[in-house]
Amino acid sequence: xxxxxxxxxxxxxxxxxxxxxxxxxxxxxxxxxxxxxxxxxxxxxxxxxxxxxxxxxxxxxxxxxxxxxxxxxxxxxxxxxxxxxxxxxxxxxxxxxxxxxxxxxxxxxxxxxxxxxxxxxxxxxxxxxxxxxxxxxxxxxxxxxxxxxxxxxxxxxxxx
Amino acid sequence: xxxxxxxxxxxxxxxxxxxxxxxxxxxxxxxxxxxxxxxxxxxxxxxxxxxxxxxxxxxxxxxxxxxxxxxxxxxxxxxxxxxxxxxxxxxxxxxxxxxxxxxxxxxxxxxxxxxxxxxxxxxxxxxxxxxxxxxxxxxxxxxxxxxxxxxxxxxxxxxxxxxxxxxxxxxxxxxxxxxxxxxxxxxxxxxxxxxxxxxxxxxxxxxxxxxxxxxxxxxxxxxxxxxxxxxxxxxxxxxxxxxxxxxxxxxxxxxxxxxxxxxxxxxxxxxxxxxxxxxxxxxxxxxxxxxxxxxxxxxxxxxxxxxxxxxxxxxxxxxxxxxxxxxxxxxxxxxxxxxxxxxxxxxxxxxxxxxxxxxxxxxxxxxxxxxxxxxxxxxxxxxxxxxxxxxxxxxxxxxxxxxxxxxxxxxxxxxxxxxxxxxxxxxxxxxxx
Numbered sequence: 099x100x101x102x103x104x105x106x107x108x109x110x111x112x113x114x115x116x117x118x119x120x121x122x123x124x125x126x127x128x129x130x131x132x133x134x135x136x137x138x139x140x141x142x143x144x145x146x147x148x149x150x151x152x153x154x155x156x157x158x159x160x161x162x163x164x165x166x167x168x169x170x171x172x173x174x175x176x177x178x179x180x181x182x183x184x185x186x187x188x189x190x191x192x193x194x195x196x197x198x199x200x201x202x203x204x205x206x207x208x209x210x211x212x213x214x215x216x217x218x219x220x221x222x223x224x225x226x227x228x229x230x231x232x233x234x235x236x237x238x239x240x241x242x243x244x245x246x247x248x249x250x251x252x253x254x255x256x257x258x
Numbered sequence: 259x260x261x262x263x264x265x266x267x268x269x270x271x272x273x274x275x276x277x278x279x280x281x282x283x284x285x286x287x288x289x290x291x292x293x294x295x296x297x298x299x300x301x302x303x304x305x306x307x308x309x310x311x312x313x314x315x316x317x318x319x320x321x322x323x324x325x326x327x328x329x330x331x332x333x334x335x336x337x338x339x340x341x342x343x344x345x346x347x348x349x350x351x352x353x354x355x356x357x358x359x360x361x362x363x364x365x366x367x368x369x370x371x372x373x374x375x376x377x378x379x380x381x382x383x384x385x386x387x388x389x390x391x392x393x394x395x396x397x398x399x400x401x402x403x404x405x406x407x408x409x410x411x412x413x414x415x416x417x418x419x420x421x422x423x424x425x426x427x428x429x430x431x432x433x434x435x436x437x438x439x440x441x442x443x444x445x446x447x448x449x450x451x452x453x454x455x456x457x458x459x460x461x462x463x464x465x466x467x468x469x470x471x472x473x474x475x476x477x478x479x480x481x482x483x484x485x486x487x488x489x490x491x492x493x494x495x496x497x498x499x500x501x502x503x504x505x506x507x508x509x510x511x512x513x514x515x516x517x518x519x520x521x522x523x524x525x526x527x528x529x530x531x532x533x534x535x536x537x538x539x540x541x542x543x544x545x546x547x548x549x550x551x552x553x554x555x556x557x558x559x560x561x562x563x564x565x566x567x568x569x570x571x572x573x574x575x576x577x578x579x580x581x582x583x584x585x586x587x588x589x590x591x592x593x594x595x596x597x598x599x600x601x602x603x604x605x606x607x608x609x610x611x612x613x614x615x616x617x618x619x620x621x622x623x624x625x626x627x628x629x630x631x632x633x634x635x636x637x638x639x640x641x642x643x644x645x646x647x648x649x650x651x652x653x654x655x656x657x658x659x660x661x662x663x664x665x666x667x668x669x670x671x672x673x674x675x676x677x678x679x680x681x682x683x684x685x686x687x688x689x690x691x
Contacts, residue, residue, distance in 0.1 A: 137481075137483065138483060140483075140485055140486075140489060163454070163455060165451075166451050166452050166454060166455045167452075167455045167456075169419075169446055169447075169449075169451055169452055170446075170447055170452040170455055170456045172419050172423060172443070172446070173419060173423070173442065173443040173444075173446035173447035173452070174440075174441065174442055174443075174447055174491075174506075175414070175423060175426045175438060175439065175440050175441030175442070175491045175492040176409075176440060176490075176491045176492050176493070176494050176499065176502070177489065177490050177491035178490050178491065178494075178499070179491075179494060179499050179502060179503060180456070180491075182499075182503070183456045183459050183503060183506065184455060184456055186459035186460040186461075187454075187455055187456050187457070187458055187459045187460070189460045190458055190459060190460035223480075225480075226480065229476060233473070237469070239465065239466070239469070240469060241466075243460065244462070244466055244469055244470055244473070245473065247460075247462070247470055248470045248473035248474045248477060249473075249477065251470075251474060252474050252477040252478055252481070253477070253478045253481045253483060253484055253485070254477060254478075254480075254481040254483075256483075256485055257481075257483050
């Protein structure tokens with residue numbers, strides 16, 4: 099009985115304790131996803147070649163060009179190397195639709211966004227935009243061809 | 259007592275550390291191969307189906323004057339060729355196995371190539387659309403050679419596409435594309451058809467290449483997928499890839515400037531695909547001095563419908579091999595340090611088929627009769643390494659099999675000591691040493 103009285107006393111005192119506001123200092127939660135996370139299917143060799151052509155020349159690859167590229171693709175064992183050669187060859191064409199350095203530097207964000215939309219079929223993330231903006235603005239030797247070439251030969255370009 | 263144990267254990271551990279072989283980052287033990295017979299092997303698949311009757315037995319006269327002595331064939335329909343590029347008969351430069359056998363499995367071209375390159379007989383279930391079931395000689399070499407070397411040292415030069423590109427690596431667990439050779443089908447890769455698509459690549463300056471790599475690394479780090487090894491083909495280091503890229507560019511430049519006209523000294527109108535294939539194999543040799551190169555020829559397979567063309571192409575194959583041997587001997591780093599192995603993948607039937615050529619001679623298929631399993635092998639090499647002017651085996655006592663080539667290559671290059679036991683059913687052709 100005596101113990102029970104103590105218990106009531108403790109509960110009573112606890113209930114009389116003044117209310118405190120609890121402040122939590124933290125950043126808002128942001129869901130972080132990896133770039134291109136939804137791309138999980140590798141392009142076949144012919145898809146890769148055809149899409150690269152379409153992306154760079156703005157038209158469907160002609161049959162004879164596709165056959166020529168497929169022939170070369172099959173005739174070398176190192177597929178990364180032959181893909182690289184095909185892309186370099188496309189970039190060397192005067193018909194390749196790559197912005198000029200002047201256009202790139204006049205609107206860096208626009209250039210990056212357009213390149214990502216064309217080649218990666220998505221907007222660049224904030225971090226990617228910051229990276230490329232810093233790179234282009236800090237290095238006068240960066241050309242649109244360098245950036246296009248890197249994008250076209252990256253892992254993400256081989257997936258859809 | 260504890261202190262004594264501690265000192266004892268520490269001493270043992272220290273001694274073991276000094277005694278144990280160095281373990282490379284790849285996990286491979288570093289134990290330099292000391293028992294090499296030579297530092298380079300060129301394996302020429304004298305393929306397409308060559309019958310011993312027309313080669314070593316000279317039933318049609320001597321169709322292989324660069325290899326063998328004997329009165330030249332007087333058959334009609336043979337294109338004139340320059341004199342043999344090599345001053346002596348190749349047969350005198352090495353050991354001849356005139357009666358080797360392709361003992362088991364279908365006598366198909368891809369079966370024969372697979373057997374020659376894996377050292378394991380195939381059966382009718384061979385998948386033409388897949389890499390071989392068992393490791394190739396390239397994989398054994400690139401995985402087990404010590405110290406480790408890169409794929410720039412291992413080349414598979416095929417004279418056609420179809421299933422042949424798949425022979426540069428297998429699907430065998432623990433092997434595969436990471437140990438695959440650099441495959442090249444040169445007459446497809448360096449051609450008028452491919453010039454517009456790979457013959458004029460954009461050239462970046464060195465500092466531009468570095469920037470590309472930096473950007474690509476950034477992009478790849480932000481992406482969670484990678485092409486699987488098989489999709490990426492065989493692997494080259496960035497430096498090796500740059501060298502090979504430059505090599506391909508040079509090949510196109512040479513082609514455009516007319517340097518490949520009259521290949522190997524043969525008039526262009528007379529040259530066949532085999533001649534051009536050997537020409538490019540020689541370019542690989544001159545550029546890279548590979549430790550292991552396999553090249554094939556298959557133009558004699560015209561024999562199915564044109565026996566005369568078979569004989570004609572056999573002479574061209576003979577000429578091409580002599581030129582290959584000459585180039586090897588003129589290439590610093592490979593001269594007097596290379597073993598050249600020549601062997602057809604299989605033979606042809608004893609009986610002809612029903613197709614006749616313009617001279618009324620019947621074509622010949624290869625469907626697995628005893629004659630189509632009869633092949634020869636000539637193995638050339640440096641003096642003091644390979645026995646010269648030696649013949650091993652007779653029709654009554656055949657010596658050597660197709661499956662013996664891979665273990666023999668492994669033994670010449672010395673990596674057989676590091677290979678797992680029981681992988682190869684064949685034997686080393688020790689008679690050549």
